[in-house]
Amino acid sequence: MGKSMGTVDKAFHLLSFFTVSEPAWGLSELARRAGQDKATALRLLNSLIAGGFVEQDPVARTFRLGTAVLKLARIREASFPFVALARPPAERLSEQIGETVHVCLPEREALATVQVVEPQRATRVHVDPSQPLPYHATASGLAFLAFARPDLLESALSYVDFRAHTEHTITSKEALTGQLAKIRAGAYAVSGSSFELETIGIAAPIFDASGFATATVAAACLASRMTPELETRIASAVTGTAIDISRALGAEPPAVFIQSHMDLAA
Amino acid sequence: MGKSMGTVDKAFHLLSFFTVSEPAWGLSELARRAGQDKATALRLLNSLIAGGFVEQDPVARTFRLGTAVLKLARIREASFPFVALARPPAERLSEQIGETVHVCLPEREALATVQVVEPQRATRVHVDPSQPLPYHATASGLAFLAFARPDLLESALSYVDFRAHTEHTITSKEALTGQLAKIRAGAYAVSGSSFELETIGIAAPIFDASGFATATVAAACLASRMTPELETRIASAVTGTAIDISRALGAEPPAVFIQSHMDLAA
């Protein structure tokens, strides 16, 4: 990793505190939580405001995300239309398997859901797009880590808290790395109720041009109707969708991954 | 304006070079265009990468916008759902008048288009969402400035270059402020081919809770089919849409603005 700029990192550290549940901050509290001096935080915020990344409420004096992020997101989607490209395959998958499908992108500490497709049938799993998916406790997280760039894997592992969300959650680094090896061999990840009870996640990585995972696609299934045969059928469909999306992005998944997918179909 | 951090400003300066038409940059060319030393630019880019705002293509070594902007845009829209709230009224407006409708947000030097709705009819104006709209040469810019918070007006005026885009462009500060006074009286702004020939923009401000403009909605019309009667009809529809969107945001437009809108309908 090359050298970077501490001041800029601090600015982004501040940005990371603006979340859906806490979208607006006062100066003092934000500085305290970010571990920065008030004066420093204010100067950083002034730069963020100048760049349009942050706005300040003129009466409450609180800070919130600005409109520049909307602009940049538009540019990014216009140039590399990930969400738009992933939608059709995700919709096909949901229709095919009759379960909720979601697409996630990695962030520092967890995965973020960027797309949810729910099937027509009456009983289905609801996925909250605003809820971060922990790496160690979700099928998507495991599928991503298993095929992630080594430095991203390492970084993500340093943030995993191994908190047990249910009694099935993986709670040690050794168990996690062992599980990742199995996933690499089988191409897809299953989280049997390790995040929420009653749901089973089946996930596969989406690859970028470098051959590493850049995103995930997953089915969120009702545990009550799962069988080994159904799991294989869904896993085959999910890995196939992951291959489709990867190719739509101009990337070719690793040969071993393609092979695993074809083995599932057989 | 409070003190800011030069280093952070430089990082954002780099970010501003990633556009729809030039979404990926090599290190040397970006540094040259940004007026920065290669080494400096690289370190800034490393920080941007660490924050997820920029990605580097592993083979071409080029830099592009990262997924963090998607995440922040999601958070911003979840907390302050401007785009989602503005869409239905904008679509209704486009259908009603049969012209292209666009919604813009102010940035430092110009307006940025965040939403475009094109009508079904064969002949229509195409609005490029990636092109910034100069304050002095577009109906949206004038409508915004006429109802902007005084400090924002002053800031925007300091950035206006008064460059003539066509022979009808306003090219002096005096002409601009005079025009703004007229717009305040009439509630909407018209740019008769002052930005591009053959198109006429009709714009109105969207208000926030403080009673000042926070965004704009505009119709981009073909000049060839414009008549005084049609202008009034469209202006009435546009101002009505601006009122609808303002109320959807929880804001009540000033009484004089409502009155002007009702006068147009009469």
Next chain:
DNA sequence: ACCGATGGTGATAATAATGAACCGATTGAC
């Protein structure tokens, strides 16, 4: 083999960021 690009690195000189103390204004408790 050469040329002129490219992406990237390292050491020092030049510059910027830092943070404790401070200010005026609110707020809430008594």
Next chain:
DNA sequence: GTCAATCGGTTCATTATTATCACCATCGGT
């Protein structure tokens, strides 16, 4: 009504950071 605590924001001497240039290895074209 007063006191104490907190708020947003500013100041300036101290300090740590960043900018820059020369340099390297590599690539594609002639």
